[in-house]
């Protein structure tokens with residue numbers, strides 16, 4: 001079974017749209033497909049598929065002992081396509097425990113299908129990253145806007161760190177080295193990965209080798225969505241360039257999808273667009289991507305982490321760059337260096353950073369006030 005995990009750094013870029021429609025496109029060619037909604041905080045795949053609101057989903061499976069996975073697999077209106085819904089209404093499902101995650105992964109990997117398509121939540125949380133790394137050739141979706149490409153880049157940077165720390169045995173020199181850097185959060189964010197890897201090679205060749213073997217398994221594939229203009233397509237090669245130069249990663253390109261007004265009409269009709277308007281630009285792009293995936297399905301399917309490694313708990317969660325302002329600045333410099341930014345992008349970024357700064361200030365004030373209040377009591 002091939003796993004197509006679909007991730008993004010930022011929400012609203014079209015992951016779920018791609019997951020649902022790509023699954024139908026693959027199923028139409030006769031492949032057996034299971035689509036699973038793993039956006040456990042914001043499940044909405046059933047809406048896109050046009051399925052009724054499911055009674056039980058991943059939430060029930062995780063929280064009610066003795067629920068078998070078969071109880072949450074549903075038939076769809078499409079032959080060859082089965083669906084596992086997420087259950088958004090269950091609070092806290094986004095923060096599943098490591099034992100729950102292990103149970104889920106084990107059952108998912110044991111499913112019988114040609115493709116398991118997993119729609120993930122946005123961002124780089126520990127669980128999302130592990131689910132993404134179930135496949136070495138996960139799909140990363142982004143739009144051409146600066147914030148989205150930057151977040152896609154940060155997502156991949158986190159994936160590299162995740163693989164790195166999972167490759168080092170506890171107490172090994174490489175592990176200790178990474179720990180020292182981690183303690184000084186700032187130097188970790190500033191780190192230039194190719195140089196870090198060089199240093200590790202020098203101080204701990206054994207750990208380096210393990211990392212080098214594992215990272216080979218990471219060959220993410222990009223989908224650039226919601227293009228408005230042919231010029232937008234260039235964003236893909238810039239992102240690819242940044243990944244190669246700064247992360248030592250080879251990013252494949254699965255294709256571009258233009259923004260298509262038909263999608264709004266499809267949404268209102270409660271039908272997935274590949275079924276509602278198979279001839280639309282959007283549907284054609286999805287069919288093309290499905291063909292490419294099938295074409296390459298015989299290439300060795302890689303997995304950067306073994307099941308065991310992906311379950312070992314590391315403090316890597318603290319590396320989450322998503323909320324880390326420093327890291328954004330750093331990556332921005334990296335993108336600037338390689339010419340991935342134009343002036344409009346810069347203005348867009350500065351605006352969004354000012355917004356984040358204000359949010360941080362507001363939070364700070366809030367914490368300060370509650371601190372003072374508590375102290376008075």
Ligand SMILES: Nc1ncnc2c1ncn2[C@@H]1O[C@H](COP(=O)(O)OP(=O)(O)O)[C@@H](O)[C@H]1O
Pocket residue numbers: 008010011012013014015016017018225226227257258259260261263264267282
């Ligand atoms: N190529 C596209 N053309 C038009 N609308 C799109 C396109 N891709 C996504 N959308 C719309 O953008 C919104 C966000 O998409 P969604 O798949 O829910 O994003 P995500 O799952 O990444 O949060 C949805 O309303 C969807 O219909």
Ligand SMILES: [Mg+2]
Pocket residue numbers: 015016017039044119
């Ligand atoms: Mg979604």
